[in-house]
Amino acid sequence: MPELPEVEVTRRGLAPRITGRVISGVTVREPRLRWPVPRAVRGLAGHTVKSVRRRGKYLLVDCGAGHLILHLGMSGSLRVLPAGTPAKKHDHFDLLLGDRLLRLHDPRRFGAVLWTAAAPEAHPLLAHLGIEPLSRALDPARLHSMTRAHRAAIKQFLMDAQRIVGVGNIYASESLFRAGIDPRKAAKKLSLMDCKKLVGAIKRTLSLAIRAGGSSLRDFSVNGRSGYFQNRYWVYAREGKACRRCRTPVRRLVQGQRSTFYCPRCQQ
DNA sequence: CTCGCCACCTGGGGGC
């Protein structure tokens, strides 16, 4: 499920429900996630959750003595539930917080639960992350200069978290559609005008998805993600269906072993 | 440094 909007919506749901609460215990049912859950995580009882921040698709839970670093991988989700809620299959990790708990559910186990006592930005997994797409740092001139040396397709450039974080497979296709750019176009061939359109499209796509997800926040502790991102996608997963703008059949292609969807008429 | 590809893991859906 998680691209940046899903992670940000998760963060917003979580933060008010766990910030300021004292950690009463930790349950690790399955330590074999993307990386083994470190032992230090089991000894967090007594610390207080100070804040929940996000960097890229990583969630950073400030515990005072250090940070819990959480990642949802491909299939992970986090929910706040009443203490004592029975665990189901794939419920790998609980952070106990008195009358409630924060639970990680992740069937594919590509997610992660890590710990760092140092500044989280310095952690090896975070240190080389690219720029935040919703920040001012991403602007047309910046994207233009960043892309100059890259002959790879713009779709793949967008999905490289070492350059821009948070744009995953769905929103890469969606942003390129909104910008009217062919996903196969070499990154270095984007004009400044292309970059202007693309930056606008990325920010709009991600912001709208966050807003759409926000509508399910009310129920966060109940069902975690009710209505969810029932976004009407412009092109994603719509192969063969009529483009919502020009009615030309949407096409699918594979780039870097991932599906890309685009409209051959709207995206030149 | 860039690029292309593999790996990790489980589950759901379609075809036979």
Next chain:
DNA sequence: TGCCCCCAGGTGGCGA
């Protein structure tokens, strides 16, 4: 029903 193959929202790490 069962089996087999394909597909899935991420991303670190490898060798070229």
